[in-house]
């Protein structure tokens with residue numbers, strides 16, 4: 001085994017710990033130290049998640065439960081009003097549940113580059129009595145010229161497509177908004193993503209501490225906030 005591979009997990013671990021401390025300076029809401037999901041919302045969301053990975057998608061393809069909890073807590077604590085869900089699926093349900101529970105009129109936009117999975121999401125949302133407006137194909141969404149999102153979850157398509165679309169996703173983020181990049185355990189994708197985030201002048205923070213799942217997956221955050229300015 002190459003030294004690089006051997007060191008990978010300790011490096012991820014320490015980056016996660018260091019970035020957890022850095023993030024506390026960046027986001028004063030300090031949602032990291034609280035329970036990431038309140039018990040009443042857990043009761044509502046977890047059975048739906050379990051059903052989604054069993055009947056519609058799979059554990060490997062759906063967002064992890066850990067990242068779902070993080071996204072919900074982030075949206076709730078920061079009172080997000082305009083959320084972009086790039087890569088439809090359980091995340092589309094989660095953000096709609098947040099918008100309904102928060103009663104803050106949050107707009108949720110879900111996008112997919114795959115018509116089959118977009119329709120699967122539409123059916124799942126309908127079965128769970130969730131709104132299905134603002135579900136779009138990537139090309140339709142592109143023509144809508146939307147921007148200024150305060151939370152973006154970037155989890156769309158293949159890893160190659162995702163890397164290609166990252167600069168587009170960054171361009172849609174409002175200053176101070178939070179871009180959550182899933183699957184950052186994939187080293188080749190992470191390296192491309194880190195380069196694009198840096199080029200755009202954003203900072204990258206690992207949220208491995210909060211999002212690591214049984215499959216070894218975790219997410220990271222890109223934001224224009226810098227802990228040096230906090």
Ligand SMILES: C[S@@+](CC[C@H](N)C(=O)[O-])C[C@H]1O[C@@H](n2cnc3c(N)ncnc32)[C@H](O)[C@@H]1O
Nearest residue numbers: 057061062063087088089090091114117156157
């Ligand atoms: C990682 S998935 C997105 C997961 C989604 N955000 C969720 O919360 O479930 C990335 C892409 O794979 C496709 N996809 C979703 N579920 C799938 C499955 N079970 N098998 C194959 N492709 C899938 C969709 O086109 C989606 O954009």
